Amino acid sequence: MEQIEPIRVAQIMGKWLGGGVEAVIMNYYRHIDRNKIQFDFICDEDSTNIPYEEIESLGGRVIICPPYQKLPRYIKELKRIFKENNYQIVHSNINTLSVFPLYAAKKARVKVRIAHSHSTTSPKEFKRNIMKNVLKHFSKLYATDYFACSEKAGRYQFGNKAFDSGKVTIINNAIDVGKYKFNADIRKKVRNELGIDENTLVIGHVGRFVTVKNHKFIIKLFNEFLKSSINSKLILIGDGPLKGEIENLIDSLKIHNKVMLLGQREDVERFYQAMDILIFPSLYEGFGNVLLEAQCSYLPCVCSSNVPSLDCYNDNLFFISLDAPIEDWINSILIIKNSNRMMQTKLQNSNFDILVENNKLVDSYLERLKKCQKLVF
DSSP: OOOOOOEEEEEEEESOOSOHHHHHHHHHHHHSOTTTEEEEEEEETTOOOOOHHHHHHTTOEEEEEOOTTSHHHHHHHHHHHHHHHTOSEEEEOSGGGGHHHHHHHHHTTOSEEEEEEOOOOOTTOHHHHHHHHHHTTTTTTTOSEEEESSHHHHHHHHOHHHHHTTOEEEOOOOBOGGGGOOOHHHHHHHHHHHTOOTTSEEEEEESOSSGGGOHHHHHHHHHHHGGGOOOEEEEEEOOOTTHHHHHHHHHHTTOGGGEEEEESOSOHHHHHHHOSEEEEOOSOOSSOHHHHHHHHTTOOEEEETTSOOOTTSOSSEEEEOTTSOHHHHHHHHHHHTTOOTTSOOTTTTSTTBHHHHHHHHHHHHHHHHHHHSOOOO
């Protein structure tokens, strides 16, 4: 019997920097039926942390193109890539910037052109918002289909009318729930590695050092929390352009002996075990994948009310406004810090379990192709 080649989907990744969107797409890629669907990752040439070996071992390819800032070259090269590889599906993951690769895809006569909204916005990023709010009106222009990671992200990029009419498909940021399950032995081992005893309260954060993650607030909050005289440490996992600025703030407050910067990690699930509380005060999030991972570990979380809330979350979590007094944040930490980590998570077998969700993405691709042409699968 003749082997049918899988359909290759061009995943437009923009600048691969090891952030949340890359983690989401890779998580789906690891679990989808790759006999039916394969991914090619189209990345800007100034990307970092691309997992070449893993992608190639799974049968995928990484294709490098000029950065989108060099727009004429970017569009010209994408058009060539789409034509040469005869893609039937282009899936753009660069939010409002999707207008540019999807324009190239239309010119290359790609049948299915997906714009995927992974984010929203915040009034505190005024300059950035000008471009985002202009481009979001064009991001639908060359798309045949709209995806979003949450209702909030879908309404932001595609508008209320499109969302309410059912034109936006929610693709949940699903993860391997079992991977993050709380394990007391791993907790003890990681704490030993870090030189932290069991009597120390560990507050953690996972995220790139960029404005939206609000690291300045985290440091100021922790500095105030230390005045409670509770023996505590702050763990920051991630990297990014603002890391040096945050290090300077830590030094200026003379709390460097209380803060551990662990850099970019590929084993972040181990560090959720070692933490006692996750702090997540983002200015905005399309979804908040870190919060989902932490909840799978039943890790108590105190987060910004700007992060979308979901009915599947556990009851060990607080949402607080960034405009609230800092004392409210501290009180929430004090209230939630003794939550039982051994309780069963609500996320197993939910719409955020990758073992449940991965087939839905494959079906979404195949259904859209069937609408464009008569195929037998």
